[in-house]
Amino acid sequence: MSRALPFALIPLAVACAPLAEVSTDPAPQAASGALFVAGKFGNTLAKVDLATGTRTALVASCANPHELATSPDNRHVALACYGGTTLDIFRTSDLAKVTSIELGNNARPHGIVWHGNGDLYATAEGRQSIFWIRDPLGQAETFEYGTGQRGTHMLVVAPDARHAWTTDLGSKTVTRVDLLTRRAPQSIEVGIEPEGISLAPDGETLWVSARGSNEAYMISPDDLAVRKSVSVGPFPLRIAVRPQGDFSVTSDLAGGSLTVIDVQTGEVARAIAVSSPQEAEQRQQVTILWSPDGQRIYVAETGTDTIAEVDFASGTVLRRLDGGDGGDGLAIIK
Template sequence: MMTRFAALPLFAVLAACGQGGDAFASGAAVTPGEGASPTLFVANKRGNTLSKIDLESGEQVLELDSCTNPHELATSPDGQYVALACYGGTSIDVFRTSTLERVRSVDLGANARPHGIVWMPSGNLYASAEGRQSVFRIDDPTAQTPQLTEYPTGKDGSHMVTVAPDERTAWTTDLSSKTVTKIDLTGTDAPLSVTVGEEPEGIALSPDGSALWVSARGSNQAFELDPVTMEVRSTVQTGAFPLRLAIRPQGDVAVTSDLMDGGLTVIDLDTAKAVRQIAVSGPNEAQERFQVTILWSDDGERIYVAETASNTVAEVDYAAGTVLRRFEVGEGGDGLAILP
């Protein structure tokens, strides 16, 4: 059953000195990135820092302390904030995108180890809490006392999460349990878990909500599931160790991040077939780069690939299948988020 509670003020509020009580109000709606250069944010899990990259110049313009072992990132719908899952702790920390000033630290409770994170257009934020075998919804995460609702998965290693546009359903990949779990966010139905490959980790819902895609790193496969029944519709062979899966915003293809090959597998979603491979570092440099998280640009023309071992992020031209640039980031760059 889901559990609702208010975040404790001690953890939920980290107000900046000298600012009034309305300093963190939502304010007027703004267009994400309006008046600013396209921006990439990177969570550096070994350096315990957060980086800000100007995508026009390719330069890191800020790198500030974040939290212990930071992982996934998500930007707010209005573009003013970026939220960080503190995998080495128990909190979701929220920073201003302009200055990387921390404005909130929302504690999820003992042993939370938050990892996957999604910030929805409604303003609600969802995060997996691997140590608690659950998913949290955080209502209005920039408020002084955000409201928390916890939904148990009952599975070990609930690592990544994706959420339906209507916010009635969420799905997790459960690494240790080797399952994918469907969670009814209305609280009506019990979680439904199915076994999918070996060590399922990457997960994404198609833009129209008709298909759930999962990559299983231990079996070198991607799976298309019916998001309602959780039945496997298609199985696709990928490159070696597909750690992440990301669907192009246009909804035509997905890519998997094949860590051991140093490349990407492109999957046509209409035919559920692998149609090409894109080399990022290639197999000879795969261990030197150790690519992890992948992220599409909003226009679907670029793919950003975090290379954790070399402290870089590769920018890939999707159409040409070539690496355009590499950005220097902090130590152990992993989680990625973007403002157009």
């Protein structure tokens, strides 16, 4: 693992790195906004200007940072410190750290959601729990909910913030947590090593990917009934529903591909080759993130320190961005 950098902005001459690779295919429309990348090997947080493709800032973060989430007003980005016990919050404008929220001994936070209500939610894998942080930039009141499951890793939160759902790698389960009444959590076994999880924009369907059984699952959020299982590419580490709610996509690490699922039929619509199967082991494709307009998918390639920008309509890799050492967690603002 690379040595952590001192907590300061790296000089611009170093931070503004060029694109790693650029496709000759024209982009459908100019990208805009900023992409944020957690570098889990270099212990860094990077900001990439999507209009130019340059990395404009790189700061030291906590140990082994993983998932990211941006605030509803796009002014802050929160980082789950998987190698520690905190959620750290930075300004999106200059990546200055503004606060750190302590979750307790052996927390190992991983999954994180900054909800439209302004509150933060995160898994604490080491405590087999999730946290609700009310007013994270103010009083930062923390409420902990045990899942009773091993490896509580990723999570999603309902639009009305009444429930959260987690994937629990060690227990091979999906768990539903009642955030308001604190009723006992419900869990069901789903495939082998379920890890990816995404909630449809209307809150009516959960999508889960199980990396050990190469399947995606359409699940009822209310009773956790599995409506359908779908065979996808090898080692589907993540799954993400398009903002329009029409497609769900898995990130297939071992194949270097994305599997596109039609959410209406529950059938595979197509596969997008981000890299070849021969390159897959080197690139180590992990986290995926939709652009807010649903036109692009950003794919973190941890092994090559790149972020592939994929045009969803054509399946073309438009360019590869430099996100720092071991880029994994991603977040975006317009």
